[in-house]
Amino acid sequence: MLITKSAAELGRLIAAREASSVEVTTAFLDRIDELNPTLNAFLHVDREGALAAARAIDERIAAGEQMGPLAGVPIGVKDNFCTVDMPTTCGSRMLEGWVPPYDSTVVRRLREAGLVIVGKTNMDEFAMGSSTETSAFGPSRNPWDTDRIPGGSGGGSSAAVAAHLVPLALGSDTGGSIRQPAAVTGTVGIKPTYGGVSRYGVVAMASSLDQPGPCARTVTDAALLHEVIAGHDDMDATSLDLDHSGLVDAAATDDLTGLRVGIVDEFRGEGYDEGVMARFDEAVRRLEALGAEVVTISCPAFTYALPAYYLIQPAELSSNLARFDGMRYGLRAGDDGTRSAEEVMSLSREAGFGKEAKRRIIIGTYALSAGYADQYYGQAQKVRTLIIEDFRAAFERCDVLVSPTTPTTAFRIGERVADPMAMYMADLCTIPSNLAGNASASFPIGLSDDGLPVGLQVIAPTMEDTRLYRVGGALERDLEAEWGGSLLDRAPEAKGE
Amino acid sequence: MAVTPEDIARLAGLARIQLSEQECRDLAPEIDVILESMAKVGEVAGDDVALTTHAVPRTNVFRADEVRPSLTPEQALSGAPAAEDNRFRVPAILSED
Numbered sequence: 001m002l003i004t005k006s007a008a009e010l011g012r013l014i015a016a017r018e019a020s021s022v023e024v025t026t027a028f029l030d031r032i033d034e035l036n037p038t039l040n041a042f043l044h045v046d047r048e049g050a051l052a053a054a055r056a057i058d059e060r061i062a063a064g065e066q067m068g069p070l071a072g073v074p075i076g077v078k079d080n081f082c083t084v085d086m087p088t089t090c091g092s093r094m095l096e097g098w099v100p101p102y103d104s105t106v107v108r109r110l111r112e113a114g115l116v117i118v119g120k121t122n123m124d125e126f127a128m129g130s131s132t133e134t135s136a137f138g139p140s141r142n143p144w145d146t147d148r149i150p151g152g153s154g155g156g157s158s159a160a161v162a163a164h165l166v167p168l169a170l171g172s173d174t175g176g177s178i179r180q181p182a183a184v185t186g187t188v189g190i191k192p193t194y195g196g197v198s199r200y201g202v203v204a205m206a207s208s209l210d211q212p213g214p215c216a217r218t219v220t221d222a223a224l225l226h227e228v229i230a231g232h233d234d235m236d237a238t239s240l241d242l243d244h245s246g247l248v249d250a251a252a253t254d255d256l257t258g259l260r261v262g263i264v265d266e267f268r269g270e271g272y273d274e275g276v277m278a279r280f281d282e283a284v285r286r287l288e289a290l291g292a293e294v295v296t297i298s299c300p301a302f303t304y305a306l307p308a309y310y311l312i313q314p315a316e317l318s319s320n321l322a323r324f325d326g327m328r329y330g331l332r333a334g335d336d337g338t339r340s341a342e343e344v345m346s347l348s349r350e351a352g353f354g355k356e357a358k359r360r361i362i363i364g365t366y367a368l369s370a371g372y373a374d375q376y377y378g379q380a381q382k383v384r385t386l387i388i389e390d391f392r393a394a395f396e397r398c399d400v401l402v403s404p405t406t407p408t409t410a411f412r413i414g415e416r417v418a419d420p421m422a423m424y425m426a427d428l429c430t431i432p433s434n435l436a437g438n439a440s441a442s443f444p445i446g447l448s449d450d451g452l453p454v455g456l457q458v459i460a461p462t463m464e465d466t467r468l469y470r471v472g473g474a475l476e477r478d479l480e481a482e483w484g485g486s487l488l489d490r491a492p493e494a495k496g497e
Numbered sequence: 498m499a500v501t502p503e504d505i506a507r508l509a510g511l512a513r514i515q516l517s518e519q520e521c522r523d524l525a526p527e528i529d530v531i532l533e534s535m536a537k538v539g540e541v542a543g544d545d546v547a548l549t550t551h552a553v554p555r556t557n558v559f560r561a562d563e564v565r566p567s568l569t570p571e572q573a574l575s576g577a578p579a580a581e582d583n584r585f586r587v588p589a590i591l592s593e594d
Contacts, residue, residue, distance in 0.1 A: 101572035194553045208551050237558040238551070307535040318512060325513070327587050329576030341588040346515035358514060362505060362528055365512045367535075375539060376532075382542030384549040420527060421534060437552030462553060 002027040007167040007221040014072035021054035021072030028074045032165045034496040040140045041160040045119035053116045071114030076160045076169040079120040082201040091123045091135035094352030104201025106229045113228045122156030125354045127205045130426035134356040148410040151181025157215045158185040169215040176430025179442035183405035183455025186444040186487045188222045194437035195240035198233035206316035209434040219472040223247040250469035257291030262398035266302045267429045272407045275448025280404045283445040283456045297394045301386035308383035309431040311367045318364025388436045395461045403429045405442040405455035441468040444487045500529040
């Protein structure tokens with residue numbers, strides 16, 4: 001079956017003309033037709049556009065053109081990446097139906113590498129959330145249990161990849177929005193080093209934290225996609241000029257001899273599910289068996305990462321979301337000829353933003369307001385410095401850090417909606433890497449007692465993204481040898497409506 | 498110090514969101530709990546700690562100042578709620594008196 005094959009394998013089949021991109025793309029589009037009504041992973045599917053792109057790739061390959069390893073492979077794109085040929089809503093009424101006038105750099109690179117964009121995936125509104133429940137277009141559902149969340153904000157991408165609606169997807173990670181959805185769906189999610197992948201044309205949430213990255217079913221697939229989308233972009237002033245060529249090779253590692261692994265002492269104990277910790281402890285023993293040396297490392301400032309993040313991120317997003325004012329694009333409400341521009345702005349923002357967006361804009365406005373900025377925003381920026389110093393000290397003693405990606409497995413839809421603090425806790429372990437800008441990933445390591453997936457977070461220093469792939473690749477190979485296949489093979493067979 | 502619905506209305510005014518009175522009443526206790534939890538950042542970092550605004554600092558990122566293709570007026574106006582004569586049409590910004 002084409003849909004269960006990895007992106008790497010599909011790319012090989014298409015390049016060897018053993019399967020056409022049209023056949024492959026059709027198989028995934030049919031799967032989307034069948035399951036998307038249940039999963040709500042995609043907000044927009046462009047069947048015609050995808051098939052036209054697939055036909056063009058097939059023609060180029062038939063003409064003898066040498067294309068990249070993912071040419072002709074379908075992909076889903078999170079709905080905060082600008083696409084000239086599809087709406088880009090960010091899961092918000094504010095941008096419902098909006099078609100951007102340009103492509104994001106990452107999307108342009110996908111097209112240049114011959115990937116076939118089949119549609120746009122659901123997300124929490126403007127990426128604010130850990131469950132997709134703040135999407136104005138309804139939550140996505142977890143293929144492992146459709147009463148549960150697929151994580152967020154990139155829950156559409158994780159659900160789509162886990163349910164084989166696409167072999168690959170794009171995410172963006174501000175506080176865990178790639179890694180937490182990967183953990184709770186049994187998929188692979190990578191947050192590259194900040195600046196490794198261009199943010200140009202990705203609708204900004206918190207600019208100093210946002211980082212696009214790959215969502216995949218296998219470590220090699222994530223590495224292949226990472227190599228396509230990474231690289232310097234002069235349209236993004238925070239873009240770094242890094243060498244990304246070694247990621248796929250790193251994913252082929254099967255030996256971790258000499259690798260120094262640090263367990264983050266602050267990310268275990270009370271509040272962590274027993275089943276999550278059991279799988280985590282087993283994964284650590286597995287890393288040791290593969291040759292790694294394991295030590296426990298204390299990073300005391302990590303205890304303050306969550307409060308620091310929930311001040312810095314709302315502060316930045318309250319500024320970024322100021323651009324949605326109903327004047328140049330997006331929703332305009334109340335413009336009946338009697339109201340001033342300022343009144344129309346206020347009415348448009350009231351009508352266009354959902355509850356969580358309003359909540360965070362208010363918190364950000366408070367944290368930046370006169371008399372409170374030093375106490376909240378300033379203090380949070382100091383905590384950020386302390387977290388960076390903790391990482392620096394930790395990486396003197398070890399090559400990577402590990403923790404559970406999330407304290408719990410996927411929670412039920414509706415369970416945390418009325419309790420923002422409980423929702424924010426889902427990002428507890430993933431946030432420090434956003435504050436410090438380093439590379440971080442989540443890899444599937446098994447099922448908890450409740451039968452739901454558990455993820456291992458691996459954290460590498462800034463610009464050392466290859467280490468993530470080295471650890472992820474070795475771990476995946478070893479686990480799959482024991483399981484006799486991938487973790488997703490054990491997911492319940494998804495059913496259409 | 499508890500956050501009141503009046504505080505929320507004032508902040509919403511600064512953020513240009515016309516919240517209803519009910520929304521202000523609902524948000525006040527929620528924001529209060531959140532801010533109280535976040536106030537924990539005050540416990541650790543003293544005057545001797547520098548601020549971090551960007552984790553991977555870069556300075557003076559410039560590109561060559563050369564003309565290159567940009568959006569056409571049609572593209573720029575393609576998402577406009579209202580447009581006229583190749584310009585965005587917006588409600589009155591200045592009052593008549």
